[in-house]
Amino acid sequence: MARIPVDVEIEIDRFCNNVKQSTYTRSVDLALATILILKKIIGESKWSNASELITMIRSQAHRLNEGQPVDSITFNITRRILKIIREVSVRIIHGKNEGSDISLTLQAVLNDRATMLTMNDDEYENPDDNLQLKKKQQVQADLTESMPINSIESEVPMHILKPELMDDLNWYATDVELSVQNLAQQALAHIHANEIILTLGYSYTVERFFKYAAAKKRQFHVFILEHAPFFTGHKMAINLSQANIPVTVVTDSAVFAIMARVNKILIGTRSLLANGGLTAKSGTYNLALAAKNYNVPLLVCAPTYKFSPTYLPSFDPVMCNSFPSPENILSYESLFQSSLDIVVPMHDYVPPELVTLIIGSGMGNAPSYVYRIVSELYSAEDNDLERSQKKSSR
Template sequence: MPSLESEIEGIIETFTNNLKQRKFKGSRDLALNSVQLWKKIIGQMKWQNARELMDTIKKIGKDLAETAPSETVIGNMTRRMLKIVRDEYAMLQKGKQEESDLQDSLQKILTADESDSDYTKNIPLLKPAIMEHIGEFLAELESSEIDISAQALEHIHANEIIMTIGYSKTVSAFLKSAAKNRVFQVIVAECAPFFHGHQLAADLAEARISTTLIPDSAIFAMMARVNKVIIGTHSVMANGGLKAVCGTHTLALAAKHYSVPFVVCAPMFKLCPEYVCSLDQDGFNQFVSPEEVLNNDEGKLVSKVNVYNPIFDYVPPELVTLFISNTGGNAPSYIYRLLSELYHPLDVQL
């Protein structure tokens, strides 16, 4: 494995520090910065063949993923880089992009054989081909929010009542896009104790969308009047389940009870080929200070209890009706197929 130049080490260290200090504004910003980081590393690093490059990408990607275990986007972008390297190598060596062929059968995906591709052949055109592919992928990431918003009129109809929870830039853009041609109402659950719903309600009201802010305790009572639930999510797991802001599971259960469609706006970079283990809440979840839930003024009580304040909820796939991504709408049962197109089976474990 080639030694990392000091300049590249500096770039990685800066990214890691920003990650630890939570300087990235949402998953999309983190995804863009991750890909730009990989573009610099692949472009500046000295490597002889695809195997050398892939080994280095896996090593760095694993270290970055361990820095922030709850940020699945980092691992997703690492796997996409590996898939890009594999695709370009296959295309240049055999003249076809066989790994991304949409006509591949499920059997071929499951029995993928790498014996004829050891990736050690030196191909001079590989580096420029990879850099061009990464540039196209960056453009796709940048336009993902616009592509999802463009589908808004297909899902939101006149005089509907829409419910959502917390704050999501993608959902905000989606609703604003629909409001240009439709008149509808939005009910926003405030998402205590972080109250991110206040920001979304303010944004929608500013865009002249009829908006009502409700406490989380009123979700079930209001659901009977709702036509559709539209939310954003942090990650989409391999089985079609969600890793979403705390309170989303409550919203999904209420929607299921009243048979209200539960729609999730999630760009493709949020699709994660990992499953949730009920025993691994530390790896899946992220816990913050319980100050907002139980403050220090209640001194005697605080000394006698343990208070957990998780950021995320897990929502099982059976509670989700539809995923809207930048490539179109899909049912939760189709997620496995999308994952097989996005990532190579051998890269699922970094």
């Protein structure tokens, strides 16, 4: 039976408190912290095989994501690590890596086992080759239907799985740590000379994207929407100006007026959904509508750990948002405070038809291709983590 030690439980509580207190200001920091806590769970907990490990991690996913929206980075990292566990398990059983598609690799394992059974079973020693082939195919079909992935995972013991799994997790952590840098290296392919590029508020990924292009002597001008009432655009303007990038801060209300002068829009995102839509900071939807009206391309910078297999229509939109204190809008000392209901949503949903290109850690893709990337990143059986959380909260 899988069991988590007390000291790891304390680490999990510390991680959850840090998330609730917004200690991780950058999304990449949250992603790396999630990988670290899951490595602690895997490395220091008691479990006997891959199946028990997967069950234990799934049981902790809701706890790690407590207080966050359903399409958070924590869920995505958890799904990816579960996929890595399954990949390593199948690789150990099969003896070689058939690629990233687990379904194909698992099918090869089942086919190999079926072939061995039919070769060793005297029942199928029939001179009629056609009949023997049909029986062999029937055994393969029966094995495929009767042996779920869990039975494959339960055959991989801890002492064999853990060393290879920890190596893969170290590689994955390095990949996440370098994801923003790798994404920024695509800047020269998307930012051309003397362009005017519009962005909204502050995004660490977008900042690195701009700075990489400027470091390569690419000349361009950045218009920055200030993103009221938080005014994070001012931080972006200061950081870019320090890198000698020409910037102009624009009020949010002027987005439609300046759109005719803009060559393209470059924004970050909190989460990229399976249908190609995205959740981003408030004001992005208005920005996308104005861009659509003027046929200005909208480019989204999204590292792979922000790709989520969820669909916003499956959940309450309020559940997928966060609402900070309205103090920035109206002071608590105001005379009108008691007679007004002030809602301050942090994020907007942007449908895929308003997005032109998704710039990931590899190459740019259309929003319609996101579902394929998601299917390669995660296992289908882990896509129900949010629904499981919703059921458990009832």
